[in-house]
Amino acid sequence: MLLINIFTVVLLVPVLVESLEPALNDDVLGLIVFKADLVDPDAKLSSWNEDDENPCNWVGVKCYPRTSRRSFNRVSELLLTNFYLSGHIGTKSLLSLSFLSLLSLSNNNFTGSISPLLSQLESLRFLDLSQNGLSGPIPREFFQQCTKSLRAVSFANNYLTGSLPDSLSSCSSLETLNLSSNQLSGQLPSGLWFLSSLRSLDLSDNQFEGEIPMGVENSFALKAINLSQNKLTGLLPQNIGNCMLLRTIDFADNFLYGSLPESMRKLGFCTSLSLGGNSLTGEIPEWIADMKSLEIIDISANNFSGLISNSLGSLRSLKEMNLSKNVLTGRLPESLLNCVNLMSLDVDHNLLTGGFPSWIFKLELKRISLSGNRLTGTVEFPPTATASYGTLQVLDLSFNLLSGEIPFIVGNFGSLQVLNLSSNSLTGSIPASVGRLNTTLVIDFSHNQLNGSIPSDIGGAVSLQVLRLENNFLTGIVPTGIENCSSLTSLDLSRNNFTGPIPAAFSNLTNLESIDLSINQFNGSLPKQLTNLSHLSTFNVSYNHLQGVLPVGGFFNTIPASSVAGNPSLCGSVVKHACSDVHNKPIVLDPHSSDSSHGSLSSDILHKRIVLSISSFIAIGAGVFIALGVVTVSILNLLARASMENSAAAPKKSGGDDFSHSHSTTEANYGKLVMFSGHADFTSGTQALLNKDCELGRAGFGAVYRTNTKEGSFVAIKKLNLSCLIKSREIFEREIKELGQISHPNLVALLGYYWSPSLQLLINEYICGGSLYKHIHEGQSKSCLSWEERFNIVLGTAKGLAHLHQLNIIHYNIKSTNVLIDGSGDPKLGDFGLARLLLVLDRYTLSRKTQSALGYMAPEFACQTVKITEKCDVYGFGILTLEVVTGKRPAEYMEDDVVVLCDLVRRALDEGSVEECIDHNLHGNYPVEEAIPVVKLGLICASQVPSNRPDMEEFVLMHKNFFIFASPSIPPHVGNNCFTLLGQK
Incomplete structure (x- = not known):
């Protein structure tokens, strides 16, 4: 009997082998046909040969090993990632690969739509078509007919459109679904959470809208969920805490509102919580400490308020904390010292107060951002070696109320890449130790009160790319050692008191793209070598004391005249001043001026x-x-x-x-x-x-x-x-x-x-109604204007002036005699643009022509180093506004004194008696809640500092919303200017 069985097997072997050969040829044939539909620019698939008995040695092809009897030498995986292939995906040819379990065609250039036939690959477990050019909707049949073996699908980074089909809930075996970075829209299907096997869901960076459907707790296997960068609204899923296996939660950049659901405290395994860029409110709850595994917490750009919870210090695994762009108050809790793994701390643009928290340097932080708060006191760094000295890469303390000097020990931060102390009230000199910051890319000390000169050691900062020192009181010459900062791309030294010549060493900074040296005291000629700076796109040396011939070549061939304005001794075609005919400017007298x-x-x-x-x-x-x-x-x-x-x-x-x-x-x-x-x-x-x-x-x-x-x-x-x-x-x-x-x-x-x-x-x-001056100061018309009429006159004049500024026309002569009132009581601004008819447009000629506008003239007219811009008009308009509200002239001349209207009103505001300045001819018939903001707006426009004055378009917006200080519609930078000025009074 045994011999018979052995004999039978021997006879059947050739039959079995012969029956397998067609199957092997099916895999070869299927892949060859699939290849025929592709464009293979790098010949990645050159090893695919139709004469081979099987494809198991082909590039990108894997077969089942010999240990698998049934599917021995059958294709199990097709991995063609990063092959730069293009064309359409030939799905029919792949159907012959009946044992295919993994198909990855990611990061190629395939186009066309997704074929529903892919669901007929019965053995397929993993499908990855991400990072291609696929378009169109996801076919409903794909999920409806998906096999029970399908575990993971990724169509990420394509151009898919349409909604997510309801048939998705039919794919009960699905564990991973990634449809991120497409153009999918509509609402999320209610059956989404019925995928009981789902562990990872990524629908980020699409256009899904509506509320997040209820029932997330049904996906009890869920470990990662990412719905960020969509248009989702409503509350966070209230029962999300029942998904107790969750490790990663990302709902950032949507329109979600409400507070954090308390069920989150159950998520003890959660390592990453990202909710930034929504409209969430409430305080940071104390129970946040129950999420003890958190390594990343990002709740930035929301409306969280109150104090920063001390309980955050219990999150010992925390590595990154971003609470920026909220309305958090109080001090930074010192309990954060317990977060020994913390590497990044970002609390910028809140309302934090108190002294500078020097204790944070005890942590091994890589990033510290405290900018845009209300921190006070001096900047203090620990005198002895701390962990941060070797690890800190970003230190941003800008836009606070810090004072004192920059500590010399700042040079100890050996790994620092960004140092930003701008927009504070720092004094003293720049420490020479900045020359030790040889890894630093950005140094920004702008908008402070620093004095002294740039240290000669600055050349030690050899990696420096951006150096900003504008708006300080720095003096002296620019050290030639700066040429060692060979990576420098942007240099801003404007609005200081630097002297001496512009160093020829700048020409060695071949990577420079932007230089601003304007409004200083530089003298001498411009080095001709500057024309060698081939990357330079912005160059401003206006309002200095430069002289001689403008260089020719390079960026100087296209440099705008405004970039070299305010240097009367410069000559060349750009400034329209011939170098061969340099004479002193003649006296120009106007016999008609009174x-x-x-x-x-x-x-x-x-x-x-x-x-x-x-x-x-x-x-x-x-x-x-x-x-x-x-x-x-x-x-x-x-x-x-x-x-x-x-x-x-x-x-x-x-x-x-x-x-x-x-x-x-x-x-x-x-x-x-x-x-x-x-x-x-x-x-x-x-x-x-x-x-x-x-x-x-x-x-x-x-x-x-x-x-x-x-x-x-x-x-x-x-x-x-x-x-x-x-x-x-x-x-x-x-x-x-x-x-x-x-x-x-x-x-x-x-x-x-x-x-x-x-x-x-x-x-x-x-204009039949005469001038505004007549209505306020002369004859029977004197001060007969009602409050409503005055309000409309200010607003109408602002609109007219804003229109001129949009056309790049400076009026130069704002005053009440140039504002005419028509028969309807509306204002019309006249005499605009006449300065363009002057043969020579300079401060002397303008002051002679507009001498009757004394009191309206901006202080720039008396300062040769400050550029005359539209902000000069804004100053005159501010004085005009005060004149309309108070009924007083810009300057009243007494027997032995001169009363300046702007100073009078500002002093009254300081003393809390501003109502006494409002025109008594109104007899109290005006709304105080309107009048006082208008007075404040006038003072803002009449600021001594041009940059503090708003643009006229901004003024129109502010005047329409005279309750500016409570109005959220005003642009933030406008509000900042207003608060800054009124804070300084």
Whole structure:
């Protein structure tokens, strides 16, 4: 019998082998067909050969070992990760791999959709198609027909769209599901938590919305859940604590609200809790200590309030703690010293108070961020060796109220990469020990009160990439040793008092991308070697005392004029100052400007210029020249007047105008008249311009007359003083036409102009209500304005000025005589843009032309090192606001004293008596809760420091929301400026 059985087996072996051969060929054939659909740029699959008996030695292919009888030499795994393959996934060809248990095609360039046929791979346990270019929805059939063997699916990092199919709950054997970083949307299916075998769920970085479905406690096997970076709303799952195996929880960056569910205290195995970027509220609970395995806690960017719980010190496994961007108060608890494994501590942008917690350096921290709080006192580092000296990489104490000096021992932090002490009140000098920070990439000491010079040892910080020292009181020269900081990409030394030449050593810093040396006392010429800095994109040396020729080449070929402005002795094409024709600036006197007792500031500037820059000989010659000029202008005016009287009624038409609706009239005898829209025939003729009875007023740029047109309407015509004005007709017309295109309900419209070499006129709309000055200070109109009218005048003027600033136009001459009130009581700002007509736009000429605006002029006009910007207008507007509310002039001249309105109001605010400053003519008929904030806004605009003044757009927003200090709609940086100024009073 035994012999018969042996004989039978011997006979059957060839039959068994023959029956296996087709199966082996099926695997080879299936993979060859699969390869045929692919693009293989690096020939990764070159070992795949259809003549092979089996594919087990092919790259990326694994087969079952010999110990497996049934599936011996059958393909079990296909691992083609990072092969740079592209094309569509040929699912049908893979169906022949009937023993395939793992398919990984991740990190390739496959496109197309996911085929539902993948669910027919009956032996498949692990499917990874992540990091490709797959698109379209997830087919419903894929999960509905998934096999009982399927354990893990990853479609992460693709372009999948649509909702998550309800059929997902059918895949009961699924343990891991990763659909992160796609474009999936809709609500999460309610059956999600019925996957009783689910251990890891990652749906992060999609567009899921709605509430998190209830029933998470049914997924009792869950160990990791990540729903971050979606649009989920509602409360955190209240019963999440019943998933007691949870290790990782990440619900960050959604719209969740409410407090932490107390059931979380059961999660004793949880190592990572990330809830940042939501709207969660409440206090940090004491029971947080029950989550004793926590290594990472991130509740940043929420609305948690109250004290930081001492119980956090019980989390001895804690490595990273991020409580930043909340409203936490009180002190940092010293109990954190028990967190001996803590490496990162971030509590920035809260409301923490108290002294600087020097005890934190006893921990082996790598990152400390306490910025944006209210910490006070001095910065103290332990004098003896501590753990942090060797481990600390980031120290950020910026935006606090710290004072005192920077400790010399700061150089002991041997691993420090970022040192940020900016925006405090630190004093003293920069310690020489910073030269020992040879691993530091960023040093930021800006916006403090540091003095002294940059230490010569700074060159020891050889890894330095960013050095910011702006807005201090630093002096001296820049040490040449800075050239050793060869990695430097950004250098900001602006707004200090540095002197001496700009070092040629800067040219050795070949990685520099940005240099700001503006508003200092640098002198000498610009080193020509700077043109070798090939990476430089920003270079600002404005408002120094530089001289000589601007270098040519490199970034200097495209440098904006603003980057070198305020250096009057520089020459070159950029500054429009020819180097071969350098002369002292001549005296420019305006015979039409009136002598005013308010002009002491301008007189001082004029006297200084005469004494310092004009010799007696040149003064005599200039006087003769001016006398001749006055005579010449007078004769030309007489001729022009006679000519216009003779022919004003019969103008000859001419073409050629840039405006589609303009009307242009030219007469050979007297010049060119252009109206931007429609026609205007002056019935009283241009004789009205010489008639005193028609004069409305005079200012630095000329007299204003009223005249009527043939249609019966009135216009206001400004006769420009010729002194200092542009003489070129082309330039004059170009500037005027740009101003003529400006249209805003709170700006006086420019209707046209007249130009001749001897007479230049601007034709404006006529505003019947007169000036704001008249309504506040003169005659029967004096102070008759109601509070509502004053409020609207301030707001309307702000809107008009904001519109000018959007067009990059600085007014230069904000005052109540330039604000006109129309028949509806609305304000219109006039005389804008006239400074653009000046031949030379500098402080001296502007102060002469705007001398009647004394009291409105920003302090920058008296400081040669500060740039004149839109913030000068903001200052004048702030004074105007105070004038409207108080009814007082910007400066009142007594017998032996001058009362400055801004100082008067600020002092009253300090003393708590600001209501006494409000115009008594209002007789108390105004809401105090509105008036006082408007006064404060005026003071903010009139800050002595330009950077503290808001932009006009910001003011409009603040004025509309006059309850700014309680309003969450105001931009944070605006609020900070307001609080800073009012804190300083």
